[in-house]
Amino acid sequence: MTRILVFQHLAVEHPGSFRDFWAERGLERTTVELDAGEPIPQLEEFDMLAVMGGPMDVWEEDQHPWLVPEKAAIRRWVAELRRPYLGVCLGHQLLAVALGGEARLMARPEVGLAPVELTDAGREDPLFAGLPDRIETFQWHGVEVTRLPEGGVALAGNAACTVQAMRVGPHAYGMQFHSEIVDETVSDWRRIPEYWASLIKALGEDGAEGLDGLVSPRLPTFRETARRLDGNFAKIVAGSRTGSGQPEPSSPGQADQVRA
Template identity: 55%
Template sequence: MGGSNPASHFIMIQVRDIRVPVTPLPAWRTVRQYGVPPLRPPRENPLKVLVFQHVAAEHPGSFRDFMRADGVIWDAVELDEGEAIPALEGYDALMVFGGPMDVWQEEEHPWLVAEKAAIRAWVATGKPYLGVCLGHQLLADALGGKVGLMPRPEVGVTDVSLTPDGQASVFFTGLPPTFPTLQWHGAAVLKQPEGAKVLAHNDHCAIQALQVGARAFGIQYHVELTDDTVPEWGEITEYRCALEAITGPGGGALLVKAVEEKMPVFRKAAEQLYRNFRATWG
């Protein structure tokens, strides 16, 4: 993040008169970005995931626990804070999460141009991609699909159903044909990119999930939920307005309760989806 990093200087650690040089991590590899240390020692060449974030409150969420258990290293780039996208080489997967902006707001958020270019370049390599909410819409937009406003925001706990392509996709292995999800969006993918498969839908949004090639996936709904997700998102003005447009004032408390009731189901589905995505990394 911003400011100087005192840890960027050479550090010496003295252990019983033996001075051992320690090379610090680059400034952008923070504890927040890596998550907590892995439960087991990392493999000799640990898998690395690049994460694009658009607001601090929208992060990998429960996926942090799953990556931690796998010994996966993850580097987050907070695009809305001006952090630069690093070289894509050396990463095994790219995850792109949500945010309050829309894919067409390039004048207000110029970094969207570079982000879309990076997504196109990444998908062209054939490496695994997972986009959630805005990340789902960015995948579609970057590859020539169409994203636009919905007649009415979709916010709350709603069911999503798999299409025949979804039921056949490795991405949804182990999930039932219809399952509950948390939705919080006012824009949607209106047309998938050429050659993309629609994997899931519901009455509010015809493209709840899509697949491009063998290893690029986007989901409109949220799977990365933790106990703090809804309260944190309720503090974001755009999200609160979308919620209150559906529920009226005070809808946040109702949504917290609805999510709490479904959290065991959400958590199980999130882990299954992560495992399915993880299986595509090779």
């Protein structure tokens, strides 16, 4: 049985629809709420690490001191244990900085619906198998990855954010966008002060008020995208146990090819 460890940074920013897919397959999930002071368990007990989003920024270690051991755990998971990693939004940014990359504030937050385009590497990557080259996504972030870590490859991007998805090494992945959202996501997140501020900055009062109505009809499509990504990642997890079916790490020079 695959044992999944989940790092959360906010109770309402959970794995969303991924939880349903994991439950359907009978997978074991352990959630650690880092912002509530819960300790990180022994990493060796788990097969997959999923790191979710949150309103804090990756460099805010003074305000959120648990970011220090979290980054160390991510670095050990990916660089030493070399086990499958799936990061979403903040989890995507943490993957980059924990491995030596960089993330910075954007000139303007990206919030709402936005298409992303797969790169040449993304079209060949097993995570995006069966998905179109252009994917409609839901976004809610004000920070972006501006330099990939060594061994990092950009898999998707758009005009607002160059690195919308990446792979680091053979099976560590980050996605800036949210495919996992569910019915209550927008209403839950808009109650978070930092998220409300970025929502107003990005869309204005009218756009902020209308976001839920804009997103709701697209939830079935997002769910199917999430199901495809989850199924593809399940194959990556299975392949990591045998060493088969995984993309090769990129050369170090590729890490410097994507900059915002």
